Amino acid sequence: MHIAFIKTPGGWANGDSKTEEFHRKTKLGNMVHGDIKQMRNAAFHRKFFALLNLAFEYWNPGEINHEYGTPEKNFERFRKDLTILAGYYHIVIRLDGTAKPEADSIKFGRMDQATFDALYQNVLSVIMKKIHVLNKLGEDEINKLVDKFLEFG
Numbered sequence: 001m002h003i004a005f006i007k008t009p010g011g012w013a014n015g016d017s018k019t020e021e022f023h024r025k026t027k028l029g030n031m032v033h034g035d036i037k038q039m040r041n042a043a044f045h046r047k048f049f050a051l052l053n054l055a056f057e058y059w060n061p062g063e064i065n066h067e068y069g070t071p072e073k074n075f076e077r078f079r080k081d082l083t084i085l086a087g088y089y090h091i092v093i094r095l096d097g098t099a100k101p102e103a104d105s106i107k108f109g110r111m112d113q114a115t116f117d118a119l120y121q122n123v124l125s126v127i128m129k130k131i132h133v134l135n136k137l138g139e140d141e142i143n144k145l146v147d148k149f150l151e152f153g
Contacts, residue, residue, distance in 0.1 A: 002109075004039070040113045048106075048120050050149040051127070051142075052079050058133045079103075085130070086122035088115075 003022050004015030014020040026032065056078050064071055080103035083089065089101040105111065106119065124142065128135050134142060 003034075037109070038113075040108050040111070040116055044113075044116070044120070045106075045108070047146060047150060048116070048123070051120070051124065051146045052082065054142075054146055054149045055082070055127045055131050055134060058131050060132075082123050082126055083119070085126045086119060088119055088122070 001018075001022065003019040005012040005019065006015045007013075014023055052075075056073075056075050059073075059078065061071075061073055083103035083106070084101045088104040088106075090104060091099050092102045094100055106116065111119070124139060128137075128139070128142065137145075
C-alpha cells in the first residue's frame with residue numbers, strides 16, 4: 001500500500017485520501033512500518049509536461065509515408081523519444097532479436113528529484129537542437145514560454 005504524509009510543525013499529517021482511510025482503519029496501538037521516500041516536486045513535474053506540450057505544439061514531423069500508412073503525430077511517442085535522446089533509457093530485446101532503446105519511467109516512485117531535474121535540463125537541450133522554431137530561442141526564453149503555457153494549462 002502507498003500512503004503519503006505531509007510534515008507540519010506539529011508532526012506528520014495525512015497527505016491524501018488513501019492515507020486518511022488507512023489511518024482511520026488502523027486500530028490504536030497497532031504498529032505499521034514501511035520505506036519512506038520524499039516525493040518529487042509535483043509543480044516541477046507539471047512544468048516538465050508544459051515544456052513537452054510546448055515543444056509538441058511547435059514540432060512538425062513533416063510528411064511521412066510508410067508501408068503501413070501515414071503515421072499520426074503522437075504525444076506519448078514524442079515524450080518517450082525526447083527522454084531517450086536526453087539519455088534516459090534502457091535497452092530491451094525484441095521478439096525478432098533486435099535491440100531497441102526504451103524510455104526510462106518518469107513516475108514519481110521511479111525517478112528521484114535530482115535525476116528528474118537533470119532530465120528536464122537534458123530534454124530542454126534536445127528540444128533546443130531538434131525543434132527548429134525553438135532552437136532560435138535561449139533557455140531562459142523557452143522557460144518563460146513554459147511558464148506562460150502553465151498559466152493557460
